[in-house]
Amino acid sequence: MQDSTITSIGIDFGGTSVKLGVCRGGELLCTDEPITTANFAGPQALVGEMAARVAKLRKQHAAITAIGVGVPGLVDFENGYVHELTNVPGWKHVPLKAILGEKTGLPVIVENDANAMCYAEFRYGAARGLRNVVALTMGTGIGGGLVLDGRMYRGSCFAAGEIGQMSIDYDGVAGHYGNLGALEKYTGNHQIAEHAVRRYAEAGVGKDIEDCTPKKIAEAAAAGDNIARQIWDEVAEWLGTALASIGWLLNPDAFVIGGGVAQAGDLIFSPLKRKVQSMLSTVVWEKLQILPAKFSNEAGIIGNAALAADEA
Secondary structure, rough: OOOOOOOOEEEEEEEOEEEEEEOOOEEEEEEOOOEEEOOOOHHHHHHOOOOOOHHHHHOOOOOOEEEEEEEEEEEEOOOEEEEOOOOOOOOEEEOHHHHHHHHHOOEEEEEEEEHHHHHHHHHHHOOOOOOOOEEEEEOOOEEEEEEEEEEEEOOOOOOOOOOHHOOOOOOOOOOOOOOOOOOOHHHHHHHHHHHHHHHHHHOOOOHHHHOOHHHHHHHHOOOOOOHHHHHHHHHHHHHHHHHHHHHHHHHOOEEEEHHHHHHHHHHHHHHHHHHHHOOOOHHHOOEEEEEEEEOOOOOHHHHHHHHHHHHO
């Protein structure tokens, strides 16, 4: 059930920091200073600090009734159990819902961070008013979330939506799980930079990987660099191949794309739309939208808070 009057806390748990904010109806009312994860040894100490921050926020907003936490890893949504966190040592097999709920006395939901971003865009962002939404967050890796028929779809083991692990080449680069041709091994930030270094070298131009971040490649393309434009066309080919397959499978209303790659704007969205359209029938394509995400760094807080409020 969706209720825009509930005040809730969203917690965005990243690899280096934990960010907290208070939300109501998609509006971010306030935030607290980020917690640096490296300053706390193990889950108990860090969850204790999260609980202390929650208590601080409740003094400012007495109406807070629920907490939503998004984490970068595989979770058991039903039980609020973290299987393992990406790039956070010691976070394996942690009953986060139970621990944080006991320390705060509030209902807690625990969600995958890409699902939270997807929900923020579905409820209050670029895909507001749509029923079937596929969201991607593109950074170091590629995360994904699915809203089908107006509800988050998590799969039988709550691991659905891992779009970065989908194969775009059955004989391609090996992914983290041995899956050949995994999308994120082509379109992650570092992979785009490595590809750009190679493309410039082929043209006789020496560039370091620091000169080839997606942001710098976008700036170069906007300034008229043809090689940079070709790089974005190639990234669109890879990404579009995956999106077209998802289009055939799910027939969504929209793809919403966030993260650093989306900041390239038309450099990525124009060739991406052409690629996806070229691989779909008119029936699938004619109402399909490919949209940049509305929310940026605040997506995790807003999405987790909205999930907690709606579950409440």
